[in-house]
Amino acid sequence: MALDAAGGAPVRIGVLSAEHVHAPTYISLLASMPGAHLVGVWDEDRQRAAAAAEPVATRAFDEVDGLLERVDGVVIASANSRHRRLVEIAAEAGVHVLCEKPLATTIEDARAIVDACARAGVRLMTAFPTRWNPAARALESTLRSGALGTPVFLEGVNTGTMPDSHAAWFVDPALSGGGAVTDHVVHLADLFRWILRSEVVEVYAVANRILQERFAGVETGGLVSMRFASGVSATIDCSWSKPRSYPTWGGLSVQAVGTGGAFGIDAFRQRLAVYGTHETGISWPAWGPNADDGMLAEFLSAVREDREPAVTGVDGLRAVEIVDAAYRSIAAGAPVSLGAGQL
Amino acid sequence: MHVGSRAVSHSAPARAGTAAPLRVGVVGTGFIGETHVAAWAAEGIRAVVHDVDASRAAALAHRHGARMAESLDELFGAVDIVDVCTPTHLHAAVAIAAARAGRHVICEKPMARSLADAEAMLAAARDAGVRLFVAHVVRFFPEYVAARAAVMDGAIGEPGVLRLTRASFRPRQPAGHWFFDHARSGGIILDLMVHDLDYARWVAGDVVAVHCRSASVAQPDTGVDHAVAILTHRSGAISHVSASWGYAPPTFVTAFEIAGSHGLIEQSSTATSPVAPSLLAGAADGGLTAMADTRLAGDPFRLELAEFARAIRDGTDARIDATDGLEALRIALAADESARTGAVVRLPQAAR
Numbered sequence A: 001m002a003l004d005a006a007g008g009a010p011v012r013i014g015v016l017s018a019e020h021v022h023a024p025t026y027i028s029l030l031a032s033m034p035g036a037h038l039v040g041v042w043d044e045d046r047q048r049a050a051a052a053a054e055p056v057a058t059r060a061f062d063e064v065d066g067l068l069e070r071v072d073g074v075v076i077a078s079a080n081s082r083h084r085r086l087v088e089i090a091a092e093a094g095v096h097v098l099c100e101k102p103l104a105t106t107i108e109d110a111r112a113i114v115d116a117c118a119r120a121g122v123r124l125m126t127a128f129p130t131r132w133n134p135a136a137r138a139l140e141s142t143l144r145s146g147a148l149g150t151p152v153f154l155e156g157v158n159t160g161t162m163p164d165s166h167a168a169w170f171v172d173p174a175l176s177g178g179g180a181v182t183d184h185v186v187h188l189a190d191l192f193r194w195i196l197r198s199e200v201v202e203v204y205a206v207a208n209r210i211l212q213e214r215f216a217g218v219e220t221g222g223l224v225s226m227r228f229a230s231g232v233s234a235t236i237d238c239s240w241s242k243p244r245s246y247p248t249w250g251g252l253s254v255q256a257v258g259t260g261g262a263f264g265i266d267a268f269r270q271r272l273a274v275y276g277t278h279e280t281g282i283s284w285p286a287w288g289p290n291a292d293d294g295m296l297a298e299f300l301s302a303v304r305e306d307r308e309p310a311v312t313g314v315d316g317l318r319a320v321e322i323v324d325a326a327y328r329s330i331a332a333g334a335p336v337s338l339g340a341g342q343l
Numbered sequence B: 001m002h003v004g005s006r007a008v009s010h011s012a013p014a015r016a017g018t019a020a021p022l023r024v025g026v027v028g029t030g031f032i033g034e035t036h037v038a039a040w041a042a043e044g045i046r047a048v049v050h051d052v053d054a055s056r057a058a059a060l061a062h063r064h065g066a067r068m069a070e071s072l073d074e075l076f077g078a079v080d081i082v083d084v085c086t087p088t089h090l091h092a093a094v095a096i097a098a099a100r101a102g103r104h105v106i107c108e109k110p111m112a113r114s115l116a117d118a119e120a121m122l123a124a125a126r127d128a129g130v131r132l133f134v135a136h137v138v139r140f141f142p143e144y145v146a147a148r149a150a151v152m153d154g155a156i157g158e159p160g161v162l163r164l165t166r167a168s169f170r171p172r173q174p175a176g177h178w179f180f181d182h183a184r185s186g187g188i189i190l191d192l193m194v195h196d197l198d199y200a201r202w203v204a205g206d207v208v209a210v211h212c213r214s215a216s217v218a219q220p221d222t223g224v225d226h227a228v229a230i231l232t233h234r235s236g237a238i239s240h241v242s243a244s245w246g247y248a249p250p251t252f253v254t255a256f257e258i259a260g261s262h263g264l265i266e267q268s269s270t271a272t273s274p275v276a277p278s279l280l281a282g283a284a285d286g287g288l289t290a291m292a293d294t295r296l297a298g299d300p301f302r303l304e305l306a307e308f309a310r311a312i313r314d315g316t317d318a319r320i321d322a323t324d325g326l327e328a329l330r331i332a333l334a335a336d337e338s339a340r341t342g343a344v345v346r347l348p349q350a351a352r
Helices: A023-032 A046-056 A064-068 A080-092 A107-120 A134-145 A180-196 A291-305 A313-332 B005-009 B031-042 B054-064 B072-078 B088-100 B115-128 B142-152 B187-204 B300-314 B322-341
Strands: A011-016 A036-042 A059-061 A073-076 A096-099 A124-126 A151-160 A200-208 A221-228 A233-237 A250-258 A261-266 B024-027 B048-050 B081-084 B104-108 B132-135 B159-168 B207-215 B226-233 B238-244 B252-260 B263-268
Touching: A011 A023, A011 A064, A011 A291, A023 A036, A023 A046, A023 A291, A036 A046, A036 A064, A046 A059, A059 A064, A064 A080, A073 A080, A073 A291, A080 A096, A080 A107, A096 A291, A096 A313, A107 A124, A107 A313, A124 A291, A124 A313, A134 A180, A134 A250, A134 A261, A151 A180, A151 B207, A151 B226, A180 A200, A180 A221, A180 A233, A180 A250, A180 A313, A200 A313, A200 B207, A200 B226, A200 B238, A221 A313, A221 B159, A221 B207, A221 B226, A221 B238, A233 B207, A233 B226, A233 B238, B024 B031, B024 B072, B031 B054, B031 B300, B048 B054, B048 B072, B072 B088, B081 B088, B081 B300, B088 B104, B088 B115, B104 B115, B104 B300, B115 B132, B115 B322, B132 B300, B132 B322, B142 B187, B142 B252, B142 B263, B159 B187, B187 B207, B187 B226, B187 B238, B187 B252, B187 B322, B207 B322, B226 B322
Parallel strands: A011 A036, A011 A073, A036 A059, A073 A096, A096 A124, A151 A233, B024 B048, B024 B081, B081 B104, B104 B132, B159 B238
Antiparallel strands: A151 A250, A200 A221, A221 A233, A250 A261, B159 B252, B207 B226, B226 B238, B252 B263
């Protein structure tokens, strides 16, 4: 058996469900990642499992137990509302879990996920790759260095095309939990919590269904304002505001303002502009590093070293609480409070 | 009559019964007063200026070849239009006095420090039968004009989500300057954010709910330096409006994104500057107050003042009137209240 960089046995990894658009990326990265042994993919849809396994010639499992008994950890990449069931099965099998974001579509499910892993004594990590994006890390280290002084305001934009082009379940609230607010608030909410080391205590949000040809199934436009216990205010534009003609999927940017000035990041700015034929149009292929790489490596390390991952299940739960508060605020038309910190 | 080349073809007299050129008086000779005097001069109009600080008025008159009036009454007696460029809290008193003296009024934004003042200005102009315009110059910036025209042409369908940004450094006025006194200026929300509040309403229509959060960056004792408002328009559109004096000089970024039912408009001053100076000598420090470099695409202040002058001369409408100024102020005051109380402020249906 090949040794990994740390000198231990490779961490045996499986992927549960390939419903999510990120699954092929995870599978591809894990197949070639030092210290990882990709055992295979399970999906309740056998054809989808086979299709996901084929590019890297890994095994497609028909039975979830067959995969779980051969791995140390799994990456769960199902539709949002199916996370809970898969996490509970994995935890019961004693397998560590990296779960796609959002951790769940309800606070109840997110708590159940955290509890199931705690009970089973397995590690739980939430897939927030933005923490490994170099620009986001530069923002974090700038804040830590004190160069920005005391932070006072964060403005985040995480907008994109409507993800039904990837998979129809993204716009089916029974499976996704919601639209743009569910899809795009959690990355920045987690980034803000991480760089501020503070919890959200109040949320105000508005949403509408005008964008994307007035798609009515879920909200497509959303703006969220939040206040942290530290006193910092932050906003997130989470809209699916990029039309299908947009040259890339979307982006993530932050403007941070503090007593020492301002610091801006545009996480996916490292890209080309490619002008093709009339049919292929304009595209902006990224050439910057893939933050998923760092996130997966952290999960492998946490499993190998039997320690808490840098992003925990509780971090995922906190983000779900913020999304829940956003929907409560949209319904109320007023700011709503969050009881920060309790599990 | 010299009010821009387009005006030359009009033959209507400046005022009923006279063909004399419009005479303009500028009250207040601070930063914006000087900007307006220069714009009037570029339009071929030599303004009469007045300021409570006579030496400042004299210096400005000297720089721009303007004439100076020793008193407001002297100025009112010498002009057709009074261009109010005083500190915000004094707009109403000067504008109302000018209207009562039978002079047309152009008033710098924000229209006034309070809604009551703004309503009194409207009433005074109506009673005196004079025109009243509020100078929201962003409606004359070519990128903002082009974007609104694209929206009105249906290029992106119905506006759904707007994000408007105005980011700069703290104006370099001395401590104690009226600008930093919330009671007199209304702070960053009334002074800076009001530009984009008006623009959001121009593009997406009347606003029914306002939420705002603000923070003080540079000097906690002198007011708010960064504010973000979230507007809900009657149409259902939502707007994120950000205004900042928290950046380092010489930053002055204006940017917007307008997402619609079937398209998107993006604009940022950082991405569209047609010049990129990197000169060893005379590196920019941003000046006293940040301002967009408007010379490269036509001076919006000239376009604005010329349009108001034409409207006054011809009895026609401009793209913005006093009611628009009042509605922008109403939204700004709601944002200021929301920032203070934390609550969402709901606005009554606009007058029209």
